[in-house]
Amino acid sequence: MDGGFWMNKQMNGGWAGAAVLSLMLGLQGCGGGGGEDTSQTTNLLLSTPVSVNTPQDMANEHLAESHDDYNDNLSGLITASTLKRWKDDWVNQRPAHITGKLVILQVTPGGTVAGVPAAYIKPDNTNVFTYLTNSGEWTETRDNGVTVTVTMVASGAKMDESLNKYNIDPTKDMIVLAPGAGTNANPMNTGRIWYAMRYWGIDTRHLAQFNGANYWEETPGVSGNGLLAADFSAAASPAPATPGKFTVKYLRVDNTQMLATMADMKTIAPTTDVNDKTDGIFIWDARNLGQYSAGEKAERGDSTAKTNCGPLRTPTNDVAVLASSAYCDANNVADYKWTFQNNGSRQGHPNGTLQLQYTNMLEPKKGYGFKPKAELQAYLDGGTDIWGYGFVGSSQQNSYGILGPTNAYQSGDVIYAYCETTVRAMVTGFAAAAILGKPVRFYDGAMTEWNSLSYALADNGQYILPSDSPWRSEANSFLRWASDFVGFVAADVKPRTISNAYGTPNKITLDDQAYKGVVSSGNGGGGGGGGSAPTNPCGG
Template sequence: MRYYIFLLFNLFLLSFFGCKGQPEYAFLPQNLKLDLTPFLFRNYTPLELATLSNSDYNQNQSGLITGTKLSRFLSNWGTNKPNYVNGNLIVFQIQSSGASGRYVFFDAKQSFAYPISNINDLLSETRDDGVLSIDGVVGKGKKISDFFAIYGIDPAIDYVVFAQDTSNLANLSSATFAYYSLLYWGFPKERLAVLNGSIADLTASNTIFTTPSYNYANSNRAGTTKTLFRDHTSLQLTIGDLIHSIKNGNTAFEEVDPIPAEGFFIIDGRPNSAFTGTTNSTASGSKYTNCTTKTNSSFVTNTCVTTYEGKVKSAANLVPTDLYDGTSFQFKVLSQLETYLRNINYPEGKLIYLYGEEGQRTSVVWFVLHQILGKPTRFYEAGWKQFGALGLRSPSSGSSPSAITQPASYWRTDISSLAESITTNADANVPNYQLDFARQFVKSANKIRNEDKAFLRGSSSAGGSGGGGGPTGGGGNACGG
């Protein structure tokens, strides 16, 4: 046993002192083909992954960057890139609908740019947390690895920017969700950015140089998050973690994170009308037509509304439209964002639990809290779409039962200890599916994080329960990042 400890110690020293000046992918244990994954992984906390922006956004090297900064990067990436970056610059020009007809100029040697219309599809999928499947959640490890392969990204060394093509909320939320997706899967925050403003507007103001034509080019390389030895899954807040905290630990749940010693503060990132329960936050009109009878089905966006409207117990409302300009879709200045957070009485230092309608739209609020204001934040991606679906209703004659049929179900949320402003939706508009008895009394909602931890470590098991805590496992990549 002593021999193996001695060998591991010496390999660590060699890798640490022998990698000076080498890119992260040249990490010694990988070169030696040694599987030291269990010893090298580090769990990062939400606080460690947070980024406090400079009050002058032009000074940011990552996180939220300006058109001036991106223009400087594109003009000569080799000279102007941050000194801690060894790889290429990759820019995604997000076109959710329509297109500006202008394209970022890149050299196809050290910088690459891609117009992309389906980035949400490439990075998200329907996932089952053990209680109720929800669509639009950050995809599994293979989906993210496929994304890297398609666009020639090596996450160990490259720098990625997500930019709106034209200014609209769909493009902005796609950019922030893409940022969250890569950060969740271990991509270092120092090499991720969201552009403040759109390519179209910044071109019109002569801030960045673009061209009217696009020629595809690819670096023809790719990497995987597994080589980073970083576990960022603490960013995800499960419904089990949320309920366990609200109930002050008085649950029968398993695989839940401890209630944070510093306390927690719940933020609802929906429009105020949804927060107060006066309007539904999930679907409307003809979109109800797909509410067919199902068992243990997925709650899919824009097919049905939730069982009831309202808000999570004790949540404060940070209205998303306050955070950005409604024309340019640029984020407001740092001092304004700080004021909005202060106005909802956030106690400095507490861990934020954030939820909204669902992950993609609410990622804009997450980005402000975590990557501009630098507040430790965990993100309940499933949001009200899941929480509000898990109610017990008494359907009228001929209607299908609700998702929850057992009043004592562990996952029933339409009770005063868990929700406020409860407003029941009409039977005809509610998902006509139910959870089977076993699901209504399952003790863990940690299936997604367990799957993701297993993928990162290349194993079939989760490698431990829970989603975070302090740094463990011997640190991250010995060469930094």
């Protein structure tokens, strides 16, 4: 059965508020941003009630789930045939609900592939614009109330700045996020932008990711997605002569529950490192198995000097991959420094987490686009693919074995996605939310935060957290300390900026709700983001 659907959701603010918002946006005129605003229109917009969405609300939003055939999608994940139809005749081919322009944001140039120059999807610079952006324009280093963490969702002010830099009005325009070149990394970066835009309330119908690279060939000399040299240009669109005047305050929905806080993670992590299939929670580690297991187990693509699993898939090495093992033992379990990243005090994962690396969502031979919907769903159902990959449990759960059918995602589970900085997890989270239509939250602080907040010495001679801080996460974790690996030196653990060891880690969501004028209950998640400290000062 095709999973694409249209579900009209009556939000907390009611249809009256939505109607006022639609009317006021209409008064600003068509064309997609940059128009003159009036104080009367602005005041009416900002007086519209804000609807607070849960993860399930967001999963049920308009067209939040993909059609089985990606060619049928008009948002979420779109294909080259859809984008070509749009860019070649935007005024006549744009979706009925779009009144503005087509804005394509590429995160890298597409380069020249097999002799075909494919730098930028060709704009006409009248109705269709292609700009080069980067995920750094949509992320920010922010204080969560306990610690300062890198690569967090951008603040409202920064979102306004980036939207207006490209003269985007997300209530009128169609925004397409394109990887450009075919790599594992680029869907992470388009995913970070998608997450920021959804978090700040951009409607699913105005937002899409382009599936795969600008140009790729599976058969030599034949375009894999149908785009040809004439569909590309050597240069991106010039910067808009007049920046936009939009603010995310106009988006009268609160999607801040997409962000899971440190408090949320401590609340949902069980006391033992076993996934509970009945608790409605599915914690997904998008990192490699070496990082998840802190070097107790490994998978293809992990350190070639420390393991013998075989290579990570590329567009040309399928034979070598099939001849190797998907998973293997590390050469020396005591030598696990190679699994550390960002100089944390320990490696491991929150209790109850399951692992499937983000690379399994992508097909290298097809420009690193997303695999078919049925294959992605099969992973969540506990299946194993032809390469031997599937969801893996912890050492305590099943000795890092494949979970098997019915033992992974359970219907109705809320997925908590993370990696090291929740960049890789943008691939898994996008697949789960925008393709499969599951309720998803992102632990944006991720393991950079989690594996640092410990009563552990950094190389400045100071403990990262005091012994009585309620935000120590050791008790909620499978962990192996940096100080125990072979070759440890003090410089391997760096200090963190701790703003308040006894605070509550919901400052980001509270600040973002305040930016929109949301009346919050004080928990920082619009009713779902936890902020209060657990009673046990060491976790639990």
